[in-house]
Amino acid sequence: MKTLLARSTLAAAALVASLAAGGALAQDAAALQVRSWAATCANCHGTEGRSSSTDAGLAKLAGLDKAYLVEQLTAFREGKRPATIMHQLTKGYTPAQLDAIAGYFASQK
């Protein structure tokens, strides 16, 4: 912020004004953190969980029930649900991270 305020150009002033007005940029750091964790799933499951190719088992995650998502992710992580790749990927996240990610997808339409 310091450098932005120090600048005297019109463009910077406009940006600062829009920041002060709040709006979407007023989201808190925690929300942004969960959004960016969930974004690690988007390469295969689509932006914000809206998969455009579900035919190959790359499920659409947006709007699924949170408890169901946590259950499936945990089953992959513990090796109880067979998979080609998801058992390997879910082991890279803590249970708390998986819970937050599941909550994010459940909240998407």
Place this chain on the structure above:
Amino acid sequence: MQRRALIQGAGATGLLALLGGCATSRVPESAKVVVVGGGYGGATAAKYVRLLSDHKIDVVLIEPNDSFISCPLSNLVLEGARDLSSLATSYDGLRRQHGITVVKDYVSAVDPAKKTVTLARGGSIRYDKLVLSPGVELQLDTVPGLSEAHAEGRVLQAWKAGPETVALRKQLEALPDGGVYALTVPEAPYRCPPGPYERVALVASYFKKAKPKSKVVLFDANPDVTSKGALFKKAWSELYPGLIEYRPQHKVVGIEGNTLKFEVQENFKADVLNVLPQQRAGQIAVQTGLANSNKRWVGVDYLTFQSTAAKDIHVIGDAIQLAAGMPKSGHMANSHAKVAAAAIVSELSGLAPNPKPLLTNTCYSFVAPDLVVHVASVHEYVEAEKTFKTVAGSGGLSSERNALEAQYALGWAKNIWADALG
């Protein structure tokens, strides 16, 4: 606005030359985040700065090509299983769905002090934050004779998917049955560790069907296959017996006609030479003075992907000095982009960046048009060491090549293209 649409839609060089002097009128004054390069990293970064700021931060993406063309799946074009056009995605989604200004041009210079980028066709754009995702530059001049052979179209690399991929396919088609195709791999790191090993499998797949007396020879500067070694070697010997010869520790030091010269071993003559030279960060990053790691790769602060050499310039994708275990892959470039975009949105919002970013990688390789193997990993930021590390116990390889993973590979491609450009 009308002029911009006209120039972007024109394509014809004559018209562009005519209007060249006014090219800057396409650039909005309000540009705040400028992204250079519309590949796997840049397109994703442009989209996610818009998404994560709920479309509040203005983004300009600068890319010289008309459309994005995927390197992943491009080895299938050499096999004959796919057309190059099936790998292309237009930038219209970024324009229409996300309000990104896509400028068809090449950035010829960056001024980190003035915070501007200069366009090859004239004019400059000011940025608050710059994202560079220029990919790699193939250092043809590191192999004597290669620049000339490449300029004449005799010795190709096809390591940036596009017209060269099609030209290499034509060379393979013209090869008589009984001919020899040779691919050379530089010492790691290079773009896409498993890519060359996938390429020889798919060229062999074509030979097996169309010219079974032909041969593939892979000269690797590395001591062994650098990725998915056991899976590739098993596929080569079981699917293409006698067709592929693998020669490790062969470093190319020159090209004369159709002959490869090596540091230690005997010369080798082949009908089609496909030479992958050493690589470094894309030219614009090098020329801006950002390639501070061995003069080849850009050092970044991994928490935000900001260059360690210049403030407010974030560098992602193949151009960076990688953390341990991090491959130069499209999936990884897309992952970098999201961390960088979130950090940029945070900073422009007056927030601290996410202290615990995560990156994933999944990389599918075709060993035949319908058989695939993968490698996967998850990387977490470790504050104490200021780097990303592979999460212990995460990731791994396919248990065996299989057809289900071929479907996943195609689904992955569709979804990552949509995630970056849709």
